[in-house]
Amino acid sequence: MKFFVDTAEVSEIRELAATGLLDGVTTNPSLVAKSGKQFLDLIAEICDVVDGPVSAEVTATDAETMLKEGEKLAKIAPNVCVKLPLTKDGLFVCKRLTGQGIKTNVTLCFSPAQAILAAKAGATFVSPFVGRLDDIGADGMGLIAEIVEIYQNYDYFTTEVLVASVRGPAHVVSAARLGAHVVTAPASVIKSLLNHPLTDKGLAAFVADWKKTGQSIL
Ligand code: G3P
Numbered sequence: 001m002k003f004f005v006d007t008a009e010v011s012e013i014r015e016l017a018a019t020g021l022l023d024g025v026t027t028n029p030s031l032v033a034k035s036g037k038q039f040l041d042l043i044a045e046i047c048d049v050v051d052g053p054v055s056a057e058v059t060a061t062d063a064e065t066m067l068k069e070g071e072k073l074a075k076i077a078p079n080v081c082v083k084l085p086l087t088k089d090g091l092f093v094c095k096r097l098t099g100q101g102i103k104t105n106v107t108l109c110f111s112p113a114q115a116i117l118a119a120k121a122g123a124t125f126v127s128p129f130v131g132r133l134d135d136i137g138a139d140g141m142g143l144i145a146e147i148v149e150i151y152q153n154y155d156y157f158t159t160e161v162l163v164a165s166v167r168g169p170a171h172v173v174s175a176a177r178l179g180a181h182v183v184t185a186p187a188s189v190i191k192s193l194l195n196h197p198l199t200d201k202g203l204a205a206f207v208a209d210w211k212k213t214g215q216s217i218l
Contacts, residue, residue, distance in 0.1 A: 001176050004053070004184035006164065008035040008042060012187040013049050024052035026105070026127070026164065026184040028083070029059055040076060047077035053124070055105045057083035058093075066093045074102040081105050081124060086114045091121040098122035105162065112146040119157040125182065129165035130175075140165070141174045148178050169193050 002023035005016050008031040016022040025046050032039050043056045054077070058069040070082040070093055081103035084090040094104045098121070105125040106118040110133060118126040128147060130140025144163055151157045160181035166172060169192055175183045 001180070002052075002182040003190060004055075004162070004182055005187050005190060006031070006166070006184040007187055008032045008037070008046075009187070010042070010045055010049065013046055016187055016190060017049050022050065022052070022190075023182070024054060024079075024081075024184075025050050026055040026083070026162070028055075028057050028107070040073075043073065043076050043080060047079050051079060053081040053103055053105075054079055055081045055083040055107075055125075057107065058085075061085070061087065061089065063089035063092045066090065067096055070097050070102065070104075071100075074100075079103075083107050083127075084123075086110075086118060086126075091117055094118070094121040094123050098124070106159075107164070109147075110143070112143065112150055115147040115159075115161075116150060119151060119154075119159040123159045125160050125162040127162045127164040127184070130163055130171055131165035131167040133165075134167070141171070141178070144175055144178050144180050148180060152179075 003021060004024040004026050005013060006026045008027045013025055046054050056073045058066045060066045060069055073082050074080050082097055083105040084094050086106050086108050094106055097104050103124040105127055106123040107127040109115050109126050109128040115126050128143050133140035147161050162182040162184060163175040163180045164184050166183055166185035166189055168189055172183050
C-alpha cells in the first residue's frame with residue numbers, strides 16, 4: 001500500500017519524506033490557499049522533495065482551460081500528477097492528458113458509477129472521499145469496497161484507488177484491508193499510525209532491564 005501525504009506544507013512533506021515511507025503527495029486548492037504560497041512555485045518545491053507522484057489540481061472547470069492548465073502543470077516536473085474534478089469536462093481532459101502520457105488523479109469521487117467513468121477515462125488514480133461521506137452519515141469505506149471490487153473485475157482498468165479525505169488510522173487500516181492501492185492522509189494521521197501505548201511501555205521496560213545488566217552491544 002502506498003502512502004501519500006495530503007498537504008501543501010513543505011516542512012511536513014520533508015519530515016515524512018525523511019522516513020523513507022512516503023510515496024507521494026496530494027494537494028488541492030484549499031490546501032494551497034492555506035499555505036499562502038504561489039501555486040506553481042510550491043508544486044516545483046514539493047516535486048524536488050518527493051520522487052513519487054505529486055498531485056496538482058487544475059482550477060478551471062471548462063475543458064479547454066483545464067487542458068491548458070493541466071499541460072502547464074505537467075511541465076513543472078515529471079512527477080506531477082494532474083488532478084481533475086470528476087465532471088464531464090474533467091473526464092474529457094483526463095483522457096486527453098492520459099493520451100499524452102501525463103499522470104492524472106480524478107478527484108471528488110463519491111460514487112462507484114463515477115469511479116467506473118474515471119477508470120474508462122484512463123485516470124492514473126481515482127480519489128474517493130471517505131471522510132466527507134462519513135460526515136454526512138454515508139458509508140465512506142463501503143464506497144472503497146465497491147470500487148475495489150469493480151476494478152478487480154476488469155484487468156484493463158489500470159486506475160489505482162487513492163483513498164482520500166482520510167480522518168484517522170481506522171480509515172487507513174480499513175483501506176488496506178480492502179486492498180486499496182493508496183491512501184492520502186494529513187501528516188498527523190500518518191504519524192499517528194505509529195502510536196501504541198504498549199509499544200512505549202514495553203520499550204521502557206526493555207531499556208530499564210538492559211541497563212541493569214551493565215552490558216553494551218557496541
Ligand atoms: O485532498 C483531497 C481530500 O483528501 C480532502 O480531504 O479532509 O478536506 O475532506 P478533506
